Amino acid sequence: MIEDALRIVGSAQTNRAMEAELTRIVKKALARRPESPRRDGTGQLVYPWDDQVAAAALTYHRTSTRVVRDLYASSARRLEPLYDELVEDAAGDGRGWHDGIAAISVEVRRVAEFAAGERQVVGTVKNAIVDGLARRGRHVRVDADHFDALVVARLDDRGRVLVGLDLTKGTRTRRGWRSESGEAPLREHMAAVMAIEARYDPRRDLVVDPMCGAGTIAIEAALAARGAAVAAGDPAPSLWPDARPMVIAGDRDLDVLVAARHNAARAGVDVMFHRGDMTALDRDRLWALAADAGAVPERGLVLCNPPWGERLELADARLLYGALGDWWRSLRDFRAAFLVANSAFEDAFGARWAMKKPLSSGPLRGYLFVYEP
Numbered sequence: 001m002i003e004d005a006l007r008i009v010g011s012a013q014t015n016r017a018m019e020a021e022l023t024r025i026v027k028k029a030l031a032r033r034p035e036s037p038r039r040d041g042t043g044q045l046v047y048p049w050d051d052q053v054a055a056a057a058l059t060y061h062r063t064s065t066r067v068v069r070d071l072y073a074s075s076a077r078r079l080e081p082l083y084d085e086l087v088e089d090a091a092g093d094g095r096g097w098h099d100g101i102a103a104i105s106v107e108v109r110r111v112a113e114f115a116a117g118e119r120q121v122v123g124t125v126k127n128a129i130v131d132g133l134a135r136r137g138r139h140v141r142v143d144a145d146h147f148d149a150l151v152v153a154r155l156d157d158r159g160r161v162l163v164g165l166d167l168t169k170g171t172r173t174r175r176g177w178r179s180e181s182g183e184a185p186l187r188e189h190m191a192a193v194m195a196i197e198a199r200y201d202p203r204r205d206l207v208v209d210p211m212c213g214a215g216t217i218a219i220e221a222a223l224a225a226r227g228a229a230v231a232a233g234d235p236a237p238s239l240w241p242d243a244r245p246m247v248i249a250g251d252r253d254l255d256v257l258v259a260a261r262h263n264a265a266r267a268g269v270d271v272m273f274h275r276g277d278m279t280a281l282d283r284d285r286l287w288a289l290a291a292d293a294g295a296v297p298e299r300g301l302v303l304c305n306p307p308w309g310e311r312l313e314l315a316d317a318r319l320l321y322g323a324l325g326d327w328w329r330s331l332r333d334f335r336a337a338f339l340v341a342n343s344a345f346e347d348a349f350g351a352r353w354a355m356k357k358p359l360s361s362g363p364l365r366g367y368l369f370v371y372e373p
């Protein structure tokens with residue numbers, strides 16, 4: 001069956017952030033609102049296909065990992081009927097998504113419930129697309145290393161095999177500006193999710209990450225404020241070129257901080273860096289740093305991904321999270337969001353959260369805690 005949808009794919013539990021970001025981007029880039037999406041699970045949004053919205057998402061959407069055009073859907077449960085349906089669909093498809101394409105590669109995801117192995121599903125989808133297009137007089141090769149189009153097949157929440165074109169050609173969580181990283185860098189799109197969930201307003205908020213590591217959160221916040229293109233080096237103009245984000249990032253580890261500074265330079269953003277323990281970034285210091293940079297923020301927002309996981313002994317974790325809680329309270333009126341995967345955090349931080357939601361970043365399976373002053 002022919003399908004035509006724009007699928008925005010991200011991490012679990014990020015639908016709300018992805019939708020809010022896409023709405024903001026489309027309003028600015030296209031001066032209209034996108035239609036309401038259907039939610040497929042907790043980390044995928046499905047919009048009616050729209051070339052312009054797709055182009056805007058592809059260029060500017062930071063909270064997703066992939067942008068996909070759904071092309072065909074099949075309820076087949078076995079390989080042969082799947083092949084037959086897809087061949088017919090591709091042969092009768094006049095949408096021209098394959099124009100100018102010489103080679104494709106095929107990937108499958110989440111097909112564990114299909115009554116065949118992953119490789120067999122890949123083979124079937126490949127053959128069906130190649131054969132179906134050949135019937136239209138379009139001859140494409142399959143080349144997993146050098147391809148112009150990446151075809152993805154996945155089972156959707158309705159149990160159908162969905163075949164689509166991955167417009168991002170693979171996950172784009174690495175933007176290209178981060179060549180140096182600290183010990184546990186956050187995936188870039190999760191930093192973007194944090195900023196949206198914390199309702200970061202670049203015109204008003206001074207953002208502070210006192211444990212910045214590779215600088216991911218600070219750099220993503222600054223890029224999001226400007227509405228910069230996601231891929232480093234993309235010449236697309238920023239959506240808010242005049243934005244002047246106010247971002248401070250600190251870390252006590254000098255090597256890490258040097259790497260963060262290089263990363264910020266590569267990303268082309270101004271971040272105010274500070275070396276030292278987080279406690280040195282007291283309220284006066286933060287406002288003074290902002291004033292030195294000519295910024296006049298109205299309020300403050302802490303965005304931080306503190307050390308977490310097995311590397312941290314329980315006693316150390318309690319001490320660190322307790323100190324973080326004391327530091328945040330001493331700032332008095334800063335909002336805060338912490339992404340952390342350590343069960344000691346909530347109690348040791350010692351404040352009642354305004355929002356707690358499960359969020360993961362690679363091996364980090366944790367929670368996002370949002371606090372209001």
Ligand SMILES: C[S@@+](CC[C@H](N)C(=O)[O-])C[C@H]1O[C@@H](n2cnc3c(N)ncnc32)[C@H](O)[C@@H]1O
Binds near residue numbers: 216278
């Ligand atoms: C999980 S990493 C942050 C990773 C970061 N979000 C990124 O994407 O690269 C935690 C960082 O906290 C720093 N750190 C730990 N304790 C600190 C303290 N008391 N003051 C300042 N920085 C601290 C470590 O040096 C480390 O770089």
